[in-house]
Amino acid sequence: MLKREHKVSNISSEAIFAIPAMKPSRVIFASIFCLFLMITDIRYESGSSIRSLSHDVLKPISNLIQLPVYISQTFKVFFSSRVQLEQRVQLLEEENLKLKATNQFMEMLSIDNSKLNYLWSSTNVDKERFLISKKNLLSPNEYQPLLVLDVGRRQSIKIDNAVISGQGLVGRINNIGFTTAEVMLVQDVRSSVPIISGETSLHAALGGKGLGRNGELKFIKKTANFSVGERIYTSGLGKTFPEGILVGEVASVIDPVDSMFLKVYVSFYSNPINQDYFLIDKYE
Amino acid sequence: MNRSFKNKSWIYLSLFLAVVIDLYFFPESILFWKPLLTLLVLIYWNMALPDKVGIFEALFFGLIMDLLNGSILGLHGILFVLITYICQRFFYQFRVSPIWQQSAILFFLFFIFKMAFSFDFFSSSTGFHVSDSSYITNAFIFAITSSLFWAPTFFILRELRRRKVKF
Numbered sequence A: 001m002l003k004r005e006h007k008v009s010n011i012s013s014e015a016i017f018a019i020p021a022m023k024p025s026r027v028i029f030a031s032i033f034c035l036f037l038m039i040t041d042i043r044y045e046s047g048s049s050i051r052s053l054s055h056d057v058l059k060p061i062s063n064l065i066q067l068p069v070y071i072s073q074t075f076k077v078f079f080s081s082r083v084q085l086e087q088r089v090q091l092l093e094e095e096n097l098k099l100k101a102t103n104q105f106m107e108m109l110s111i112d113n114s115k116l117n118y119l120w121s122s123t124n125v126d127k128e129r130f131l132i133s134k135k136n137l138l139s140p141n142e143y144q145p146l147l148v149l150d151v152g153r154r155q156s157i158k159i160d161n162a163v164i165s166g167q168g169l170v171g172r173i174n175n176i177g178f179t180t181a182e183v184m185l186v187q188d189v190r191s192s193v194p195i196i197s198g199e200t201s202l203h204a205a206l207g208g209k210g211l212g213r214n215g216e217l218k219f220i221k222k223t224a225n226f227s228v229g230e231r232i233y234t235s236g237l238g239k240t241f242p243e244g245i246l247v248g249e250v251a252s253v254i255d256p257v258d259s260m261f262l263k264v265y266v267s268f269y270s271n272p273i274n275q276d277y278f279l280i281d282k283y284e
Numbered sequence B: 001m002n003r004s005f006k007n008k009s010w011i012y013l014s015l016f017l018a019v020v021i022d023l024y025f026f027p028e029s030i031l032f033w034k035p036l037l038t039l040l041v042l043i044y045w046n047m048a049l050p051d052k053v054g055i056f057e058a059l060f061f062g063l064i065m066d067l068l069n070g071s072i073l074g075l076h077g078i079l080f081v082l083i084t085y086i087c088q089r090f091f092y093q094f095r096v097s098p099i100w101q102q103s104a105i106l107f108f109l110f111f112i113f114k115m116a117f118s119f120d121f122f123s124s125s126t127g128f129h130v131s132d133s134s135y136i137t138n139a140f141i142f143a144i145t146s147s148l149f150w151a152p153t154f155f156i157l158r159e160l161r162r163r164k165v166k167f
Helices: A024-044 A048-078 A082-122 B003-025 B037-048 B055-069 B075-089 B091-096 B099-116 B133-148 B150-163
Strands: A130-138 A146-150 A162-164 A169-176 A180-185 A192-197 A203-207 A215-221 A231-234 A246-254 A261-268 A277-281
Touching (some): A048 B003, B003 B037, B003 B055, B003 B150, B037 B055, B075 B099, B133 B150
Antiparallel strands (some): A130 A146, A130 A277, A162 A169, A215 A261, A231 A246, A246 A261
């Protein structure tokens, strides 16, 4: 056979002959099917129930993937040499000494602390209402980031429960599977959080602009006097989020000439990237 | 075991493995730049065995990615179908070109793929997000990392195909 009659594959070094490509009719049919799915998902959120179940299916795999990390850490501790352990003990002893020194300065503060403890107990914060959950997955979708948490079985969490971290508000529960829960982050473009400013006590709705970006307060009149650095808390309006959770701080205030409203950008305190544990507030 | 079934199992296993790697293996510090291995693996099988891997696989794994990534149901699906169609339609040109040229072509495909996710389907704010410069930068880096991953994916899967997948 003459070489010019065919092309030679880089993959298999074999001759390439006419292999029919996908039929365009099938591609069109598949595209129409996908468009139908997209429209139903946008309008009626048809995919949300299947979505949470799909994470349950993949959960054993994610656990399996974490197993080598766990084993390697255990081995590392087990086989660490005596010298290394002695160094570590010395380091800890030094740290302990520093802490003892710091404690001396804390005596005065402890008096105030006891008063604060009294205040804390008087507010009747039910610690049982919080559930600690571990992160399972964070999707790379910039505008609609998806955080999946392992919540275990038979947890009494509900859709719209607030999710918080040490830094502040993370988002709210969007879907619940058998052992996982999906969180709509405050950075999500679909998210809207009723907030109140710390100093000026102004109410507004905070919309997300995507992960890694500042949020924006919606429809702020030009008479409003937000200041840069001012802290933002949840207002509790609409009863989706409990009142008083820290959300972020005002990053910038812009007064556009061609608009009736101010552009107030808020930097979020919480960031789900490289963070493993979250609290679900089972507030109703 | 039926040979055809065994071969198909290897193909599906590699695709499924790519999904798992996409979801769990890459560190979160490179969240927006991590390559989309599922699509790379799909493109490879499409080129290597165009009569065995086609529209059904593209649609199926696209929908799986939609469900797991939280994007609109069908968005990954339609993009996977269209990209695999383009790759199959022009695979005579694509297959015989050197690996760096293939990577360059994939760079453009992945850039367009990422840009499709910038559309504001929920009308949450005015206009499109395409104007967002940081998104374009992220899409650019994503396309670069994905195209850089094409060569290792290509050689690993070619080895797998030569050893295990024999139709």
